[in-house]
Amino acid sequence: MHRVETLAKRNPSFKPKERPPYKMLVPLLEILAEAMSSQVSSEKVKDEYLKLVNSLGSEIAILIKTPAEKIERITPHLKVAEGIERVRSGNIVIEPGFDGVFGKVKIWPESEKFKADQVSQGQIKLL
Numbered sequence: 001m002h003r004v005e006t007l008a009k010r011n012p013s014f015k016p017k018e019r020p021p022y023k024m025l026v027p028l029l030e031i032l033a034e035a036m037s038s039q040v041s042s043e044k045v046k047d048e049y050l051k052l053v054n055s056l057g058s059e060i061a062i063l064i065k066t067p068a069e070k071i072e073r074i075t076p077h078l079k080v081a082e083g084i085e086r087v088r089s090g091n092i093v094i095e096p097g098f099d100g101v102f103g104k105v106k107i108w109p110e111s112e113k114f115k116a117d118q119v120s121q122g123q124i125k126l127l
Helices: 002-009 028-035 043-056 059-064 068-074 080-089 110-121
Strands: 093-095 104-106
Touching: 028 043, 028 059, 028 080, 043 059, 043 068, 059 080, 068 080
Parallel strands: none
Antiparallel strands: 093 104
16 A cells, blocks of 8 residues: 555656656557447448558658648548547547546547548538
């Protein structure tokens, strides 16, 4: 219990010297699904995933170093490039899990999600 209390009192921005560097990533399928307002397992999401990977290389390369302009050329009608840029900059919403319930990662907050749906679908949804 002493270790928990020590960690709880520590400044959230504290980083130990010995901690290796890391990159926080969100799977490309999840970014695509949210950009398309669909499920990760849907065929249209899988098709877009394969189109991106076949055109630009591995998922990791796309998420880490492929320029947004190249991604935009492959998926111009979607907001995939914007979603990847948001993940790269850490501008995403992370809802922590609790009591055996997994946390959730959202690329766009609910307030921006409505705007994203309007742009991708061309008109406002009534319901």
